[in-house]
Amino acid sequence: AQSVTQLGSHVSVSEGALVLLRCNYSSSVPPYLFWYVQYPNQGLQLLLKYTSAATLVKGINGFEAEFKKSETSFHLTKPSAHMSDAAEYFCAVSERDTGRRALTFGSGTRLQVQP
Amino acid sequence: DTAVSQTPKYLVTQMGNDKSIKCEQNLGHDTMYWYKQDSKKFLKIMFSYNNKELIINETVPNRFSPKSPDKAHLNLHINSLELGDSAVYFCASSQGGEQPQHFGDGTRLSIL
Numbered sequence: 001a002q003s004v005t006q007l008g009s010h011v012s013v014s015e016g017a018l019v020l021l022r023c024n025y026s027s028s029v030p031p032y033l034f035w036y037v038q039y040p041n042q043g044l045q046l047l048l049k050y051t052s053a054a055t056l057v058k059g060i061n062g063f064e065a066e067f068k069k070s071e072t073s074f075h076l077t078k079p080s081a082h083m084s085d086a087a088e089y090f091c092a093v094s095e096r097d098t099g100r101r102a103l104t105f106g107s108g109t110r111l112q113v114q115p
Numbered sequence: 116d117t118a119v120s121q122t123p124k125y126l127v128t129q130m131g132n133d134k135s136i137k138c139e140q141n142l143g144h145d146t147m148y149w150y151k152q153d154s155k156k157f158l159k160i161m162f163s164y165n166n167k168e169l170i171i172n173e174t175v176p177n178r179f180s181p182k183s184p185d186k187a188h189l190n191l192h193i194n195s196l197e198l199g200d201s202a203v204y205f206c207a208s209s210q211g212g213e214q215p216q217h218f219g220d221g222t223r224l225s226i227l
Contacts, residue, residue: 032213034215034216036218038156041220041221041223042220042221043119043205043218043219043220043221044158044205044207044218045218046215046216046217049213049215051213052213088156090158092158094213096213100163100170100171101146101163101165101170101171101209101211102148102160102163102171103148103150103158103160103207103216104160105157105158105159107155107156107157108156108157108158
């Protein structure tokens with residue numbers, strides 16, 4: 001069974017600083033990879049996805065992520081944090097080439113942005 | 116237009132009661148899901164339906180029964196509610212495994 005590890009349940013950065021949220025997966029076959037953001041009392045919004053094209057994926061709100069097969073990682077970055085980025089971020093995977101389709105989520109990382 | 120809509124948004128009820136949560140998607144997707152988010156924000160798949168057929172049924176108590184009357188709807192009925200059922204339940208939909216899932220805003224279930 002595949003699993004997803006997000007290192008750091010809480011990350012705090014200053015406004016304007018680099019954001020780095022880490023995600024590692026365990027799967028013999030690279031899965032489909034997604035990053036979602038959840039604002040308080042809301043559902044999950046897709047930030048970006050990796051399927052099998054370019055390894056550097058650009059998403060919404062200035063976020064991007066790089067798929068590194070050798071490191072089984074899909075870390076999320078943003079060059080300059082904004083106060084509005086404060087939220088919970090989830091890395092998720094779904095199996096490739098099966099009919100399963102369900103997402104397996106990491107435990108989430110809460111991003112705080114200090115003024 | 117809301118893509119994935121769930122009702123109700125909040126549900127407060129007593130132990131032992133039976134309740135239902137409804138979900139509708141207008142995206143034309145062929146697969147719908149129910150996820151549970153616990154108090155620590157952890158998200159876990161409960162059920163998945165593809166074209167009205169149940170394809171995933173995780174280790175969920177049989178007090179939980181999903182029903183999909185058509186491709187655009189997936190409801191969740193819960194019998195004999197227990198304290199541990201308190202959580203946020205999310206409905207989602209997608210078209211194909213590589214396409215992202217679209218989530219509803221969640222139903223916050225609180226058991227008194």
